[in-house]
Amino acid sequence: METHKTTFHFKSLVASEGFKLESTNKRNNDLFTAEFLEIFSNKDEEDKATGTISNPLSYDVNIKNKVFDFIDRNSSKFPSLNGLTSFFNKLEEGNLYVIIFNIELTAELSLYLSSHLKAWENDEDVNKLVKEDMDLFGTTFENYRTRIAGDFRKAVGNPIRKQRVCRFCNESMPKVTFKKKAHAISEALGNKNIVLYDECDKCNERFGKTIEGDIITYLELFRTIYGIKGKGGKKKIKGKNFEASKGEGNQIEIKFFSLDDRPKVGDDYNIKLEFDKKVTHQNIYKTLTKFFISVIDDSELPNFEDSINWINGKINAKELPLVGEAINYDTFVHHPRLLYFLRKSDDTNLPYAVCQFFYTCKMFLFVVPFSSKDSVELNRKIDWKHTFKSLSHLDKYKGWGFYNHSNNTPRTFTISLNTDIKTEE
Structure with a gap:
């Protein structure tokens, strides 16, 4: 029917x-x-x-x-x-x-409508504003198909349970079940908008126990500071030497277990927050890639079979492309957002799939590794300067740092905060 x-x-x-x-x-x-x-x-x-x-x-x-x-x-x-x-x-x-x-609602249409809304609300020249915004994204739209996931409520995959095939293990009923709601982006990060039909209960549970916890810990401070409601509501952080929670208004309450860790009044102080959970950095990269695999159209899945094998631990990666990270308050989001770009041409000097992941004021920029559309060398290293020229909109984001998330060993996780402690008048 x-x-x-x-x-x-x-x-x-x-x-x-x-x-x-x-x-x-x-x-x-x-x-x-x-x-x-x-x-x-x-x-x-x-x-x-x-x-x-x-x-x-x-x-x-x-x-x-x-x-x-x-x-x-x-x-x-x-x-x-x-x-x-x-x-x-x-x-x-x-x-x-x-x-x-x-x-x-593609990224191009969303940008076009945003330009019009800004012009209408601020009584500006519509054509001028549209041209400025489109020029900013000029090479991006020229080289890549652009999509957004996370802004709207959406279910990805086959709504008919009996016909579903899991994207990650390629199994279907009755060998596997699809009873649980699988969130395309971790629910613990506040995602309530986008779910994936095509993820079986077994894979959903396995990822939750193996790789997803690392990015949740990595972003836990942002989740608490901005009061993001994840699975089970707002979270309080309890680390080795501190406890942090959202206070009244915009206040953040940090309690230290030792006087030696507390800032001293009047001093510039580098606070070290030591988490009690270790973080495996390659799992962070795997989870970001899993978010991408969870939101793309199923027609694209054959291009990422080895990406899925890597997520599943079937491919051992010792060297991966660097991942960009930045803080930008102009792009602040209350729900996780994934902006992804798929190369239009056969130019293998450019990565086939590039993603931006937005979480509160935090941004990640990463290439989806092991695509069959990319060269073997590109799966290890990427010329980000060349890629930036092909994604012109990235120029508007400043302060990028590029980090190695190849390490596959759990490591102690510590965040340093530079603060200026003052007495209340």
Whole structure:
């Protein structure tokens, strides 16, 4: 029986959200769509707002209340509607947004719409702003197909359980089961938006026990500082020499177990936070790659068979490409976001798959290793200067440091914080 799909994306400068409606009954699908879009249409106009991309809509409390009423009446059948509650709660008077209906929201389209929204809200020249933003991404869009994962609620893979094939072990039912909800990006990092149908329970449990814990520990301080709600809610960190938790407002409370570790009033002090969990750096790289494998279209999977073998421990890697890391508050996100780029040409001097992973103010830049589309040498080393020229948008991010995550031995994990301790007046 044919499944009818309808997608909606809501985009503003302060929030983004989306949901997908799937039904075997086309008439029910059409009635739902018509009723939902009626909320946003102008009744004085003959042509209802049922186009592919709406005109800019201004935040309105009455529309918000109608949306919430619609959600109350329909969320039991379509739980993904609940994401719109968060979207409208983030909007304020004067904020504009657009509705993207039945169109894939690619990175190019998202950037194009953001440029328009900025121009409309700030009364700027639309064409000028669009040109500036598109020029910034010039070589990026020229050399790479660009996609975003994590901003919107989405389920990747086959929704029919009996037909699923696990992306990581290539097994299907009844040999493996698919009963648990597999998050494409670790739920412990705050991902509530994107899930993967095609990950079996056995692989899901194995990755949770082996590789994913390392990146969770690596990013644990960011999770606590910014109050990111992961699996089980907000987390308190307890290390070897400290305990940290989110205090009132923007305050962070750090308690030291020894007076020798505490900062002294009036001094510039380098605080060392020693974690009680060791970190295996290659597992961090493996997990980042697993996030990528979990969100791509299944037609791309044959290009990454050895990448999956490496994640599974079937390939021993002693030398991997360096991974970029940076702090950037302009790209701050409340939900993990993966921006990935797939090379358009056969130019093997460029890596086939490059990814940016955003977590709060932290950014990672990495190549997906062991792609069949890349040379053997590129799986060990990468000329990041050459790659930056082919991904021109990377120039806007400053402060990159490139680190070796090849080590496969658990190591003690310590974070150093430079602070200026002052008394309260």
